[in-house]
Structures are given as structure tokens and as C-alpha cells.
Amino acid sequence: MITSAPSLAKREYQKWYSPALKRDMEMLVFGKKGMPVLFFPTRSARFYDMENWKIIDAMSGKIAAGQVQVFCVDSIDKESFYSDIPPQERILRHLEFEQYILEEVVPFIRKRNKNEKLAVTGCSLGAFHAVNIGLKHPTIFSKIVGMSGRYDLTKSLPFFDDLFDGYFDENVYFNMPNRFVPGITDEVLLNQLRQLDITIVIGRDDPFLPDNEQLSASLNAIGVPHHFYIWNEEAHRPRYWRQMVKLYL
Structure with a gap:
């Protein structure tokens, strides 16, 4: 459920029927101006969780000052990566979600900001x-911040399964950053990626640390500058993310 909002200059609820997803999608917008920030929720979470977890509170000073405007979108992970449909359909549903972001959410943001x-x-x-769509579309996005992320969902880890049950195709390849980044050779795309402001942050005890180290090494190998920070402990909780957004956004 949606809890009470922090004291911000503006809080706005949005809902519309998405042609790409063929269902209603919801969003919360915080602030009136500043750099727009498209904020994805955690696994299978909702558009209001960043507010409920006080992560928006942690950004409230910048929001109220007009430095950032935050757009918290909803998740369809239970219909894609965490669904029981065949794995080839999971990635196709994810691509429909990406279409929703690119063709509906981004134009909505651009109209407002x-x-x-x-x-x-x-x-x-x-x-x-965030990292996947940002690296795939460097002419749309200018800044990427990935906090406590996993960048190859086909890799089995302790307590984390391969989300495609061994299935692999071109769509899967081009949506796993640790798969496609090492293969980028196009100079136009490389130059676009080198203009991005990229930050990757992970906890030292987080099971996704090797995934983050691999992504950082791959970006270095293709000459894409970025910031890579390793925090103490696991740092995979809202109380850490509240600190991270203050530092990196």
C-alpha cells in the first residue's frame, strides 16, 4: 500500500493503460524540476516502495531544492523474469516492459521536464x-547509478537461480550487461557510452560482488570510464540505499 508522503515540494500519482504491456501501469513523481531520475524498484517490488523505505526521504533535500525530480515506476518482474512462462517468453515480456519505458515513460518525463x-x-x-537500459540506450540517458545489482541473470549463484533455466538466445544475450558489454566494438556506440556518467556500487559481502567486478572490468576493457565503489558489509538493504542516493544522485 502507499503510505503517507514526505514533505516535498510536489508528489504526484500517475496511472495509465500501457499499450506496450496491455495493462495499467502506475507511477509516483516527486518534485517539480531538476535532473529527472527514472527509479526502478527492486525485485518484484512496487512503485511506492522507494517512498515506503524512506529512500525518497533521503533525497528530499535535493527534490525540494529543485535539483532532481524523481519518477518511480512499477515492476512487472513477476510477469517476466520471475514468472512460470517458458524462458523465451520471459525475455520477450521483459522487452515489452522496456518498450513501455522507452516509448511511454521517457516521453512522459520529457514532456514534464x-x-x-x-x-x-x-x-x-x-x-x-537501470544499467541494462542505460547501456543499451546511451543517447537517451546521461547518468546511470546501479546499487547492489546483478548483471547476468543467466548465472546461477548461491540462493539465486539462473532465471532462464539454461535457455539462451540473442534476446537474452543483448539484455545481460555482463554478456553484451565485452562484445561492444562499434566506435559510434563506444563514444556514446564514454559520455555517460556511470556509477556502480556494491557491498563487499554481497553475493553479487563478482558480477559487479566483472562489469567494471568489462567497461575498463572497452575504455568506458565509470565509478566503481565497494562498501563494507553486504550493503544490500534500504538503510544503505538511503545513504547511496545521497552520495551518487
Whole structure:
């Protein structure tokens, strides 16, 4: 459920029927101006969780000062990566979600906010969504912040399964950053990626640490500058994310 809002300059609830997803989608918008920030929720979480977990509170000073405007979108992870449909359909449903973001959410943001920049961020699986779409579309996004993310969902880890049950195709490849980043050779795309402001942050005891180290190494190998921070402990909880958004957004 949606809890009471923090004291911000503006809080707005949005809902519309998405042609891409063929269902209603909801969103919360915080603030009136500043750099727009597209915020993805964690695994199977909702558009209001960043507010409920006080992560929006942690950004309230910048929001009230007009430095950032935050757009918290909803998740369909239970219909894609965490559904019981065949794995080839899971990635297709994810691509429909990406279409919703690119063709509906981004134009909505651009209509509301004329700032030239557009940041994309998320925590845990939300970091995957942010990093994946940001790296695939560097002419749309200008800043990427991935917090506690996993960047290859085909890799089995302790307590975390391969979300495609061994299935692999071109769509899966081009939506797993740790798969497609090492293969980027196009100079136009490389130059676009090198203009991005990229931050990756992970906890030292987080099971996704090797995934983050691999992504950082791959970005270094193709000459894409970025910031890579390793925090103490696991740092995979809202209390850490509240600190991270203050530092990196």
C-alpha cells in the first residue's frame, strides 16, 4: 500500500493503460524540476516502495531544492523474469516492459521536464534494469547509478537461480550487461557510452560482488570510464540505499 508522503515540494500519482504491456501501469513523481531520475524498484517490488523505505526521504533535500525530480515506476518482474512462462517468453515480456519505458515513460518525463539530462537508477534487480537500459540506450540517458545489482541473470549463484533455466538466445544475450558489454566494438556506440556518467556500487559481502567486478572490468576493457565503489558489509538493504542516493544522485 502507499503510505503517507514526505514533505516535498510536489508528489504526484500517475496511472495509465500501457499499450506496450496491455495493462495499467502506475507511477509516483516527486518534485517539480531538476535532473529527472527514472527509479526502478527492486525485485518484484512496487512503485511506492522507494517512498515506503524512506529512500525518497533521503533525497528530499535535493527534490525540494529543485535539483532532481524523481519518477518511480512499477515492476512487472513477476510477469517476466520471475514468472512460470517458458524462458523465451520471459525475455520477450521483459522487452515489452522496456518498450513501455522507452516509448511511454521517457516521453512522459520529457514532456514534464525540459532538463537535457536524464538519470536512471535502481537497487538490486532495479539496478539491473537501470544499467541494462542505460547501456543499451546511451543517447537517451546521461547518468546511470546501479546499487547492489546483478548483471547476468543467466548465472546461477548461491540462493539465486539462473532465471532462464539454461535457455539462451540473442534476446537474452543483448539484455545481460555482463554478456553484451565485452562484445561492444562499434566506435559510434563506444563514444556514446564514454559520455555517460556511470556509477556502480556494491557491498563487499554481497553475493553479487563478482558480477559487479566483472562489469567494471568489462567497461575498463572497452575504455568506458565509470565509478566503481565497494562498501563494507553486504550493503544490500534500504538503510544503505538511503545513504547511496545521497552520495551518487
